Amino acid sequence: MRDQQPAPVPARAPEPTHGGRRISTREAADLLGVKPETVYAYVSRGRLSSRSTPGGRGSTFDPEEVAALARRNRREPAESTPAAGKLSVRTRITLIDGNRYYFRGVDATELAAHHSYEEVAEWLWTGVLRPGVTFTAPAASVEVARRAVDSLPEHTGPTDRLRVAAVAAATADPLRFDLSEEAVLGTARTLIPTLVAALPPKWHDRRDDGPLAHRLWVRLSGREPSEASLRALDAALALLVDHDLAASTLAVRVAASARAHAYAAVSAGLGVLEGPLHGAASGLAHRMLLDVLDHGTAVPVIADELRAGRRVPGLGHRVYSGEDPRARALFALLEEIPDAAPALAAARDVVSTTARHAPLHANVDLALAVLTASSGMHASAGETIFVVARTAGWIAHILEEYGESPLRMRPSGHYVGETPPRPLPER
Known part of the structure; x- marks a missing residue:
């Protein structure tokens, strides 16, 4: 709820002054300006590493790692919480933004x-x-x-x-x-x-x-x-x-x-x-294009796909609302290949035929299928x-x-089974 926000992150994260010793969960929470439950959430999401205390009744943390996380929290927007049901991993490799990447x-x-x-x-x-x-x-x-x-x-x-x-x-x-x-x-x-x-x-x-x-x-x-x-x-x-x-x-x-x-x-x-x-999606699109070329039109091929309850291969993408930029770039190169003209025409026929019922755009699997089908390659x-x-x-x-903390990819399961303890099953 809105009135149950964690304590604000301090304006300046204090430097660790613990004489080299590891710190407790409460001390880590104080350094971060959050509740102890949030510290454990950071551990489950790979943002902090922890060690069990002797006897396994608590955890300890590296104060320098905690201070570094506090500094990052001041610079970075909040990531999705476990309750949001969405795993978020920091990366500097690829950004998908709108219909570009x-x-x-x-x-x-x-x-x-x-x-x-x-x-x-x-x-x-x-x-x-x-x-x-x-x-x-x-x-x-x-x-x-x-x-x-x-x-x-x-x-x-x-x-x-x-x-x-x-x-x-x-x-x-x-x-x-x-x-x-x-x-x-x-x-x-x-x-x-x-x-x-x-x-x-x-x-x-x-x-x-x-x-x-x-x-x-x-x-x-x-x-x-x-x-x-x-x-x-x-x-x-x-x-x-x-x-x-x-x-x-x-x-x-x-x-x-x-x-x-x-x-x-x-x-x-x-x-x-x-x-x-x-990875195998382009093979389905390849076979569909060959069927369209055999029939001379996409109409019966698309009808068969829909009648069988299957989605039309090579169309739509969960991260792009418009045309897949990879498909657009590859289609442009395929237009320079005379042998690709029939398969390209079949692909356009598939897109236009399907567009009468659903506003789906070509994805890279369809473009890849044009390349393979027009080059004498197997599906x-x-x-x-x-x-x-x-x-x-x-x-x-x-x-x-x-370069990240080891074993950080360890989400917690949401148990929905029988409430323990249950009696030992009988033979």
Whole structure:
């Protein structure tokens, strides 16, 4: 209620004067100018770390950490409380604002328009652009990843292949438990090209050097790429690098909070990504576009989707009220590719047909489906592109999370079960 606000934060947070000893919950609350319950809320949300006192009847806190939090509270707007039911994580990586998004404060679509995927990844990791940078993988890492992927059944999906490649690459890296920034950046620059190199090629060109987009193309399409096609693929990778706390990214941060090494944290993201509401969404849009091309119109295809109670793939996004900026940027590049014209027309037909009933805009999954369907790629190619691209974003979040207090991603459950204590169940 409005009349039950916590005590105001002092205008100037006092410096700790406790002779190096840890302080009690009451002392921490006094320093912060809040109630003891709020101190525990800070702990559950990862803003403070605590230790149990001997006997486990209370908690102690680092006075310097408490003072630092008090200073931050004066500078930052209040975050959502646990009662609000919304997890909030401070990040300097990606901002989504209206119908635009930014990487470290720079418009992401502009970055993708002027820089390669590798350059955008470096910007996301370090805040520094490295013109002309390319990622290469050690031969030993590629060898073990290829052997592992080649042993999988032929019907194995792309995310399974990439997950196995990531685990295999980890086994080839005895220094994977080094969580320093320099070591993790080294892992990032070799893991991504290893994932690409582990995929079987579609034709004779199994190159492992040059721009990453070209190396990925030959593993997704059996056609010779045009410059415009490679540019579209490279831009798609750059546009998809990160998108704030998507489900897979949150999983990665949870793993990093527990100090899992980078390969393991990436594997956590891969486990979440495989759902049809996340990384696999473009495959559904790809198949829909092929159906529209077969019918010559979107009307019966959309009707079948709605009749089956399914949402139309590639339309709408929970964080954008208008068109997904990633879709807009990718569609503009696809218009420069003559072979993409039929799929582009089919996509526009889908949007206009659906707009008669619901004001939904195209999202990046539909644009990605145009790219894959017009390039002779399998429906699962969009998922592969998504995984390779997003791995760079996951690394950025891993690095950021390693700089936070460990195990802070520990929300409290809201128990709604039977009231204890209950009698022991009978056999």
